Amino acid sequence: MINSNTILVSSKTSASVKVNSHHQSLITKQLFWKLFRFHAPQFIIKPENKEIIYSVFRYFLHQPDFNDYGVIKNKADLDKGLLVYGDYGVGKSTLFNTIHEVGRTIVTKTQNTQLWFPRISTIDMLNQYYKSQKHPSSNFKLENYYRGKLYLDDLGKEDKAYNREEIIGKLLFERHHRKFKTFVTTNENPSAITARYGNHIGDRLPEMFNIIKWEGKSWRE
Numbered sequence: 001m002i003n004s005n006t007i008l009v010s011s012k013t014s015a016s017v018k019v020n021s022h023h024q025s026l027i028t029k030q031l032f033w034k035l036f037r038f039h040a041p042q043f044i045i046k047p048e049n050k051e052i053i054y055s056v057f058r059y060f061l062h063q064p065d066f067n068d069y070g071v072i073k074n075k076a077d078l079d080k081g082l083l084v085y086g087d088y089g090v091g092k093s094t095l096f097n098t099i100h101e102v103g104r105t106i107v108t109k110t111q112n113t114q115l116w117f118p119r120i121s122t123i124d125m126l127n128q129y130y131k132s133q134k135h136p137s138s139n140f141k142l143e144n145y146y147r148g149k150l151y152l153d154d155l156g157k158e159d160k161a162y163n164r165e166e167i168i169g170k171l172l173f174e175r176h177h178r179k180f181k182t183f184v185t186t187n188e189n190p191s192a193i194t195a196r197y198g199n200h201i202g203d204r205l206p207e208m209f210n211i212i213k214w215e216g217k218s219w220r221e
């Protein structure tokens, strides 16, 4: 798997273009939109979901006005990650998976890492963790996920490891400590996340994430 830490950051910059913290040109919204449509041609944006979707787009494009729609109720900050929670089937995973694909396309073609982040579901992570415990030669290490950006899908759907260890809670704690951006999609609300992983996680959610509640009708019906 490609790890965001191993990707070379292009040092090419031009004084005339806006640069982000990695000294890369900022990805334009035109390029982003073209690639988003390429990777998700069937994805419908309509009045009921557009405010959330556009806020997320603006966040990834590093636009300081990304919360103009006011969908983030805690303090909106481009330096935090994103936690999107809410109803089943509204498009949370599809949205982030598509942005992940867009980011992969861009990093492959241009080495610009602005939109690049690895993705994993919490259930996959737990399965890989189990496998690595059984096969010490496995190259999976939870610590490898402590750094760099990360998209974690389905937070709270995973079991406790061996019925006792909350490895995802540990992962969140370690990532918060290191101040890396995490993107989370989940059906659990912040109180349920706090109840499950503990107050030491719950207390940190607002400083770690721009928190967005996404309600709506399921596309699965």
Ligand SMILES: Nc1ncnc2c1ncn2[C@@H]1O[C@H](COP(=O)(O)OP(=O)(O)O)[C@@H](O)[C@H]1O
Residues within 6 Å of the ligand: 042, 043, 044, 045, 049, 087, 088, 089, 090, 091, 092, 093, 094, 095, 185, 218, 219, 220
């Ligand atoms: N904006 C959309 N337009 C069309 N289909 C969508 C849209 N969002 C989601 N879907 C479809 O609905 C289903 C559920 O979406 P998903 O992203 O898994 O929801 P969630 O992660 O919020 O539970 C998927 O099959 C997906 O392709």
Ligand SMILES: [Mg+2]
Residues within 6 Å of the ligand: 092, 093, 094, 153, 154, 185
């Ligand atoms: Mg989902």
